[in-house]
Amino acid sequence: GQQVMQIPQYQHVQEGEDFTTYCNSSTTLSNIQWYKQRPGGHPVFLIQLVKSGEVKKQKRLTFQFGEAKKNSSLHITATQTTDVGTYFCAGPTDSGGGADGLTFGKGTHLIIQP
Amino acid sequence: DVKVTQSSRYLVKRTGEKVFLECVQDMDHENMFWYRQDPGLGLRLIYFSYDVKMKEKGDIPEGYSVSREKKERFSLILESASTNQTSMYLCASSFSSYYGYTFGSGTRLTVV
Numbered sequence: 001g002q003q004v005m006q007i008p009q010y011q012h013v014q015e016g017e018d019f020t021t022y023c024n025s026s027t028t029l030s031n032i033q034w035y036k037q038r039p040g041g042h043p044v045f046l047i048q049l050v051k052s053g054e055v056k057k058q059k060r061l062t063f064q065f066g067e068a069k070k071n072s073s074l075h076i077t078a079t080q081t082t083d084v085g086t087y088f089c090a091g092p093t094d095s096g097g098g099a100d101g102l103t104f105g106k107g108t109h110l111i112i113q114p
Numbered sequence: 115d116v117k118v119t120q121s122s123r124y125l126v127k128r129t130g131e132k133v134f135l136e137c138v139q140d141m142d143h144e145n146m147f148w149y150r151q152d153p154g155l156g157l158r159l160i161y162f163s164y165d166v167k168m169k170e171k172g173d174i175p176e177g178y179s180v181s182r183e184k185k186e187r188f189s190l191i192l193e194s195a196s197t198n199q200t201s202m203y204l205c206a207s208s209f210s211s212y213y214g215y216t217f218g219s220g221t222r223l224t225v226v
Contacts, residue, residue, distance in 0.1 A: 042217040106154070
């Protein structure tokens with residue numbers, strides 16, 4: 001079945017350093033979504049990318065969708081303590097459907113040292 | 115804002131008990147989902163529903179069933195709880211996989 005892999009599993013950074021997490025799917029995706037889960041919280045939807053090569057920005061966060069629509073990345077510039085959490089990517093289980101659920105990557109845990 | 119409400123934040127049950135986890139959403143979403151989240155394994159889809167009385171198996175449906183009698187409510191049932199079902203259970207709703215999911219706060223279930 002479809003697999004969504006994320007690396008790294010853990011990332012320690014000093015506050016103010018940049019952070020990047022990478023997501024790779026075994027199949028072509030119709031879209032890719034990113035979520036953030038704070039410690040003790042639940043996943044919160046950040047953004048969805050749909051087009052090949054798409055780049056979207058949210059303040060210090062930059063999201064990219066690969067040309068082949070099989071990979072994606074999230075880059076955070078100048079991390080802050082509020083960025084702590086786990087970042088998940090997710091893609092539709094059935095790339096041609098819409099109601100088959102999302103397959104999530106295992107997430108990247110961002111740990112920030114002040 | 116869309117709200118997805120899970121009935122319990124923490125739950126402790128005994129092995130063999132029948133357990134009901136309730137989830138209610140208030141935005142008329144067609145699709146609802148149950149995931150479990152375990153350290154090192156991420157979020158895994160148990161069941162989902164795209165309409166009232168409709169249900170589809172996810173990746174790990176064994177030992178679980180679901181019920182969707184009303185559009186806003188999606189229940190997860192553990193027929194006979196076992197210790198390996200100790201986990202965080204997350205309910206989510208969405209218009210479809212082409213839209214972001216809204217998750218509930220989760221139910222941390224411990225089976226002893």
